[in-house]
Amino acid sequence: MDELVRGTSADGAVRVYCAVTTDLTNRAQRIHHTYPVATAALGRLLTGAAMMGAAGLKSETDSLTLQIKGDGDMGMIVAVSDSAARVRGYVENPFTERPLNSKGKLDVGGAVGRGYLSVIRDLGMKEPYIGQVPLVTGEIAEDLTYYFAKSEQIPTCMALGVLVDTDNSALAAGGFMIQLMPEATEETAERIEKTAAELPPVTTMIKDGMSAEDMLFRVTEGFSMLMDNNKITPEYKCTCSRERMERALISIGKKELRDMIDEQGEAELTCRFCDNKYKFSREELEELSERAKG
Numbered sequence: 001m002d003e004l005v006r007g008t009s010a011d012g013a014v015r016v017y018c019a020v021t022t023d024l025t026n027r028a029q030r031i032h033h034t035y036p037v038a039t040a041a042l043g044r045l046l047t048g049a050a051m052m053g054a055a056g057l058k059s060e061t062d063s064l065t066l067q068i069k070g071d072g073d074m075g076m077i078v079a080v081s082d083s084a085a086r087v088r089g090y091v092e093n094p095f096t097e098r099p100l101n102s103k104g105k106l107d108v109g110g111a112v113g114r115g116y117l118s119v120i121r122d123l124g125m126k127e128p129y130i131g132q133v134p135l136v137t138g139e140i141a142e143d144l145t146y147y148f149a150k151s152e153q154i155p156t157c158m159a160l161g162v163l164v165d166t167d168n169s170a171l172a173a174g175g176f177m178i179q180l181m182p183e184a185t186e187e188t189a190e191r192i193e194k195t196a197a198e199l200p201p202v203t204t205m206i207k208d209g210m211s212a213e214d215m216l217f218r219v220t221e222g223f224s225m226l227m228d229n230n231k232i233t234p235e236y237k238c239t240c241s242r243e244r245m246e247r248a249l250i251s252i253g254k255k256e257l258r259d260m261i262d263e264q265g266e267a268e269l270t271c272r273f274c275d276n277k278y279k280f281s282r283e284e285l286e287e288l289s290e291r292a293k294g
Contacts (some may be wrong), residue, residue, distance in 0.1 A: 002019070002020050002022065002023045002234050002235065003211065003231050004017065004018070005216050005227060007227040007228060008226055009223045011224075013185070014180060014181065016219065017051040017054060018175075018176040018177075019050055019085070021046065021047045021175070022171070025042070025046065025173040026169050028042050028046060029043075031274055031275050032094045034091060035094065036168055037096050037097070037108055037111045038096050040108050041111065042077060044175070045079040045140055046081075046087045046089050047160050047162075047234075049064060050087050050234040051175065052066070052119075052177070053081030053082055053083055054081075054084070054085045055177070056121065057123075059124065060082065060083060063122045064120070065080045065119070065122070066079045066118075066144075067117070068115065068117050068118075068135070069118070070114060070115035071113040072112045072113025073096045073098065073113075074093050074096045074113075075093045077089070077112070078272075084232060085232050085234035087234060088236060088238045088273040098110055110138070112139075113135075114134075115135050116132055116134055116135060117132065117134075117144070117146075118130060119132070119147055131147065131152070133150050141160040142158075144158050154179050155184070156179045157193070157196050158176070158177045158178075159176055160175035161173065161206075173203070173206070174202050174206050176216070178196070195219065212231075213227065240273060240274060245269045249288050252292070253292055253293060254292040257285060258289060260285060261286065265282045266285065267279070267280045
C-alpha cells in the first residue's frame with residue numbers, strides 16, 4: 001500500500017519526506033499505457049510532486065504543478081499534486097522507446113533531453129508562483145534537487161526510483177526528500193551527504209519490503225528523528241468533471257463555439273490526466289454558446 005511519511009530531527013536541523021508510490025505509478029501506467037522509460041519518468045515526477053505537495057502546500061485548494069519540457073523523444077511531462085499528495089499527470093509521448101543507458105538502466109535522461117523544469121505553485125493568490133531552472137540531467141531527482149538549491153535556496157537531497165517489470169508495470173516506486181533547515185551545521189550536511197552516498201537504490205529498499213517509515217529511519221541513520229504520526233496515503237486522482245469541460249468550452253469564446261457547431265455539430269473532449277471522454281451534442285454546444293462571451 002502506498003504511503004507518505006515525514007519526520008524532523010530532534011534539533012530541527014533536518015526535515016525528511018519518504019514515500020512508497022508503487023500503486024499510484026501503476027494506476028498512471030494503466031491510464032496512459034506507458035512504455036518502460038515513460039513509466040519510470042512519470043512515476044518519478046508524480047512521486048516528487050506528491051512529496052513537494054505534502055511539504056509545501058497548506059490549503060486543500062492549493063496546487064503544485066511540475067512541468068518538464070525537454071527536447072527528447074518523450075516531450076513534455078506534467079505532474080500535479082495537492083496538499084494531501086493526490087496526484088495526476090501525463091507524458092506527451094507515452095510510447096517512447098530507447099536503449100538502456102551505459103549503466104544498463106532505463107535511459108530517462110536521454111528520453112527527456114535538454115530543456116527546463118518549471119515549478120508552479122497556485123496558492124489562491126491573483127497570480128501563481130512560477131520557478132524555472134534548466135534541466136541538469138533529465139533524470140528528474142537531480143533536476144528537482146537543483147531547483148531547490150537555485151530557486152528556494154534550500155539544501156536538498158532527493159532520490160526517486162521506479163523499477164519497471166516486463167509488462168511495463170512498476171514492481172516498486174517511491175522516493176525520499178531530505179532538506180537541511182537553517183539550524184543545520186556543516187557537520188550535519190556532511191553526515192547527510194555521507195549517509196546518502198551509502199544508501200541502496202530507493203527501489204531496492206522498497207522491493208526488499210521497506211515501508212516509507214522504515215525508509216525514513218534508514219536514510220537518516222545516526223540522527224535522532226521524530227516522525228509525524230499523520231501518515232498520508234498518496235493516490236492518483238484526477239479532478240476532471242463535465243462541469244470543468246463545460247467551462248473549458250465556454251472559455252474558447254462564442255465565435256469558436258459557433259464554428260465548432262457549424263463544422264462538427266458536436267464535440268468530444270478527452271482529459272489528458274485520466275483519459276475520460278466527455279461528449280457534447282449540438283444542443284448542448286448551442287446552450288454553452290449562449291453563455292460564452294462574444
